Amino acid sequence: MPLRYDLSSILVIGSGPIVIGQACEFDYSGTQACRVLREEGLRVVLVNSNPATIMTDPEFADATYVEPITPDVVEAIIAKERPDALLPTLGGQTALNTAIALHGSGVLEKYGVELIGANVEAIQLAEDRHAFKGVVERCGAESARSAICHTMDEVLVAAGDLGYPVVVRPSFTMGGLGSGFAHDDVELRRMAGAGLHASPTTEVLLEESIIGWKEYELELMRDRNDNVVVVCSIENLDPMGVHTGDSVTVAPSMTLTDREFQRLRDIGIAVIREVGVDTGGCNIQFAVNPVDGRIIVIEMNPRVSRSSALASKATGFPIAKIAARLAVGYTLDEIPNDITRETPASFEPTLDYVVVKVPRFAFEKFPAADATLTTTMKSVGEAMAVGRSFTEALQKALRSLESPKALFHWDGAPGDLDRDALLETARVPTDGRLSTVQQALRAGATIEQVHDATGIDPWFLDQLVLIEEVAHEVAEAPELTAPVLRRAKRHGFSDAQVGALRSMPEDVVRGVRHALGIRPVFKTVDTCAAEFAAATPYHYSSYDEEDEVTPSERRKVIILGSGPNRIGQGVEFDYSCVHAAFALRESGYETVMVNCNPETVSTDYDTSDRLYFEPLTLEDVLEVVHAEQRSGEVVGVIVQLGGQTPLGLAARLEACGVPIVGTSPAAIHLAEERGAFGRVLAEAGLISPKHGTASSFLEAKAVADRIGYPVLVRPSYVLGGRGMEIVYDEESLASYLGRATGSGVRITPENPVLVDRFLDDAIEIDVDALYDGHELYLGGVMEHIEEAGIHSGDSGCALPPATLGTAEVTRVREQTEAIARGVGVRGLLNIQFALAAGVLYVLEANPRASRTVPFVSKATGVPLAKACARVMLGSSIAELRAEGLLPAVGDGGTLPPEAPVSVKEAVLPFKRFLTPDGQVVDSVLGPEMRSTGEVMGIDVDFPRAFAKSQQAAYGGLPQSGTVFVSVSDRDKRAMIFPVKRLVDLGFDVLATEGTAHTLRRHGIASTVVRKHSAGPGPDGEPTIVQRILDGEVDVVVNTPSGRSARADGYEIRAATTAMDRPIITTVQQLSAAVQGIEAMSGEGLPSVTSLQDHSRALHAIWGFIPATDPEPGS
Amino acid sequence: MADAVLVLEDGRTFVGRAYGASGRTVGEAVFCTAMTGYQETLTDPSYHRQVVVMTAPHIGNTGWNDEDDESARIWVAGYVVRDPARRASSWRSRRGLADELAAQGVVGISDVDTRALTRHLRERGAMRAGIFSGDAVASDAAMLEVVRAAPSMAGADLAGEVSTPRAYVVEAVGEKRLTVAALDLGIKGMTPELMAQRGIEVHVLPAASTVDDVLAVAPDGVFFSNGPGDPGTANDVVGLIGAVLERRIPFFGICFGNQLLGRALGLDTYKLTYGHRGINQPVLDRTTGKVEVTAHNHGFAVRAPGAGTGTGAEPFDTPHGRARVSHVCLNDDVVEGLECLDVPAFSVQYHPEAAAGPHDAAYLFDRFVDLMTVGCESRARHAGASQREAHTRGEGEGS
């Protein structure tokens, strides 16, 4: 059955902000879906609050709503757009839950919107863990023994007969939020309590633990003719007990015989039929007992998932794309396989290579968090690698992570290793357990011992032993002969690792290797193990015999992606890379993408002309460049768009003779090296905060005394604000240095600490600008909502700036241009300024596309990243203005007063990071970035836009109720007016002693509550923390003084986060919040406007007629 | 001197390491794209005289167990892999694959670029190849000599070499409902097992059996198995099918059996460039319009009218009445199944018994049972149904 003719417009719901467990894999699936639906001639209406995504680019849908994904907002969109159908299976749990809600409230029926891709019954059967167990039973399969509970009493009873440890899991949450192992009553009460809260249906499931079993996943697809295919099987190297999102996973499965595999396949197919997913993809997880092969079905996701993105990249079978086609009527046999073009999609991919995915964590950002891996997903990103063998793929994957401690190493003498201690450490799954295992093996542990400690399958362990043996050969070989080197490369050793083993520098090893003619070949991911010719150049390197890269005529540009997502470097950078690919393809170049992040759009084989799924290390990139130079003319490599990862390679690539386009490595150095940058500023007569460097407490004290407290201290060699702290006095300065040294950070003359004057009460300003050597295009000037001192990535901001005057914007423009010229930027530049007491300070300049580029592009309706790519390849801004890629006149700094206001708000992951005793980690913001994602609110004025951003970020500000206020002395003055306003709006105020006192002075009544430290009163009067936990408080205002969160502040914020209530930690946020609350008060359906309409309006005022984009990629 | 060398008929060679038994072997080089089930593959008699190249790089991970053999021995002439397991891991494993290969004297080679080899065979077609290891390694010329001297698959009559020497019976599981005479042309263990599970008592007969031998077991149906070799040669067996059809005894054939039914219906068989060998092949059942993912292992195929013509199959006339192409491979439109409309007979080119492979096609054994119990009427129904199918789908097509 081909395309359904009764559908003409479709609403697609995205997944909202990037959060742990729901990341940019849904941008990949959503983008694919939007593309194919439009190719089918359907009108696509999209809602997604996440501005950093590619799918929310105006060109991917007919109407793009960057609005909060809440039932009433989506209803408003439906009422306005009247789509025929809603496709909810490509936006993760968020989309699925929203669709269920809309169905439940009768909205879909009311507007005659059909749910396609999955019906409500199917969704409920799969998502409700209890109902699902019935499904499994009806399919003649087994699930873990369990009990469904709605109250704490039921919970305790159930635990009684299931026995400890017991798995606690709420229904309808994603990424295992709120789930985990309880080992005793205390843990159980705590976790089940949280679980009941986290579950939209206040329902938790207790389950028998089958920790240590082998874990597998199957990705299936089904069409309306009931044709089912298994796209991919995935085996978890980490056994049951570690969330698949946190596990090292391998495709295809490595340790199943055909009989066992077919059994999983049969069950999978039976389940998808029984659940009734009539079209689309789904993911099913299994546990297999390694002792007797007993199979238990864990769960099923009736939608595309993180794993299906992985499976798509691993096999070349684009699950989301095909799911979208199936949803609108096609059957699998009617859809061609993109890669072979000859054969249909109704087959099962077969692999002649091995794929390994490794998770990337961010525990260093949450020192208080429990780093043990469990059933709650904690990783923030992942890297994938492809190789012809497991060893090759694994080592490539590990170096793709860009975290040195993940790598296998052979430092020190094996004799010095404590085998038993290592085995003991390996028992507890944590970030980097695999390298502990490698050290244990190196220390002489047997496969049996390691298997016993970790449950990792002996076959995988034997492969690690193989790596050890090869390492030994390399180290012991009298000389580095071709056979020795070739064998090492074949098993994935990097030149650096070989160098370390032979104590010679990496580049010398590379020299030897090239002299011996040992280079990787590039194979093709073709879905069929070479049975049919592949039409799509999707390559991976391997030290094997035959190379498959074909020559090409067009001039090529190589774009380096940003690697695994991490806090500080996420989907925003993929956005810029993808745009460069589109822009350069449109202007006639052959685009070549290099990246190792399976979640992204950039690693979709039809984003660029050629895709190399490779680690972003110097060695791997050099080999890609070499391969491309052999097959045609490489104009240059783009390092400016993928964030810090490619930027860090620029100088070394250039040193190896690789042409870098855009801002030169020398210029990059000028901006990044403090001394050099200081000179650039000096020459331009610009100022930065007073600063100095110190390698001891006495020196630090001296600097601080000279420039004055508060000071901002940070180790000189870390990025992303790592280890940054605001220090208010000598005492805390001492303790910082103490801690720094304590935590193994060696403070030496080579690695000093940087001490900056901390600008108090300064307004932070973020700028993205484009410079071609002559003209500056000011992309946008963003005014932060929080004061300087809170990382730009974590603070909300407004564009156009909410309070800055034209004079200030002009100064910002002048200084930005001076820096762009002084540094020698060709392309994008990001600068953070701080405006304190009328003085404009330069905090830092990043000579690259920044996190805010997509936000600015959407807020101003100008494709900045595309323009940047063009400028890097020599176009002038004047030319781009003439072309209609940029406005003919004016720029993001001269937006008309009628322009809509966009507010960006950060989304923070505190709820996922519990301390070992189950407390939420401290949620106070600081100079170190900790947000995982962002949302955008866009509307006619700041208050409305701000309110929307809050709604999108965490469900929104309360319209009434009780506010708790407790502010530090320096904030007391600033708080009075906003609190007064809240009272007028009908809020009740709870306050701590001092705050209440000040309020009373200003005639504002408030109830004094007991401090947490004071404990409950004589007659059991509850403390503020208890009140928050009892749900008596609707919004919390708590501004701590200083970074060292004192017990009270910490307890308060933790409780608030745990209860999912908005928490305001700066007075600036407070006044914005008050405006937001006012703006939202008393309306019916929220007003919604598509980005296209916003841009049209803005462009009209602006007199900007953009050149119409062709459908990207096509 | 290289440890082991693979030499292809056209002169291309691959150097690798000795695997399994060392020595020399020749056969037809073919590649198999299955990612699981190497034990079933190795013991599948259809691979007799073939040097099998595994496209999946890691082979041997689950060792060798006592349950998964499809016949009494390993049949492949030689085995080519990239990364043999050093250690087996499976609760069912009894010994390592390398040891088993060595024990059964199967010469193999490892550490070769199996993808390069596969691409070569895809472009140039299946061809003779030899594996030489240990003392057998000689000059390229000498080794090529040996390879070119080997008999080629076209024209090879091999059923006799793999068939059971004497008849044996596989008892029905539970109550016996039917009796089937199954001609062993290289039958796999799973086939009689699946029939037995359906209450069939299976009399497995040698390839050389006569009509009388077949009739002697008073069968409700006759089954022809898969097997190695060129269907163009097996003339006596073709005659046997004719006799069965004349007596309107329900007939079901698999793989080689499908090619032989084709010949009995007066159709030709031909050699595919590189064959279908894998467990992921999409086959359209024209009777239901559904796609099944199936296990294939065939280098030859039947040439029939109306194979590639979309989904509708126009019946054509044969010495035994009307017949139609019931199944086609969606990858390349190769005939994957035949169905007689006037006599109770059908066959498929692929492996409904799977092992290794998906179980999607197991329903065919039920059709066989259906055919033996309900008899001819159902054929008419099927045919009618498929005509309607063809019609409606036909409409869909154009739009």
Ligand SMILES: Nc1ncnc2c1ncn2[C@@H]1O[C@H](COP(=O)(O)OP(=O)(O)O)[C@@H](O)[C@H]1O
């Ligand atoms: N009964 C169990 N015993 C031990 N570990 C389990 C059990 N159930 C699930 N797990 C582990 O928890 C992880 C998350 O569970 P899952 O049901 O997949 O939830 P989610 O919806 O978060 O993916 C699984 O990947 C598995 O490793």
Ligand SMILES: Nc1ncnc2c1ncn2[C@@H]1O[C@H](COP(=O)(O)OP(=O)(O)O)[C@@H](O)[C@H]1O
């Ligand atoms: N001198 C300063 N005074 C006040 N705040 C500062 C100062 N320097 C940096 N910050 C704050 O710290 C944050 C991170 O500092 P930055 O230099 O931008 O590091 P990163 O490389 O992590 O972006 C900034 O966004 C700003 O809010």
Ligand SMILES: [Mg+2]
């Ligand atoms: Mg899961």
Ligand SMILES: [Mg+2]
């Ligand atoms: Mg910064």
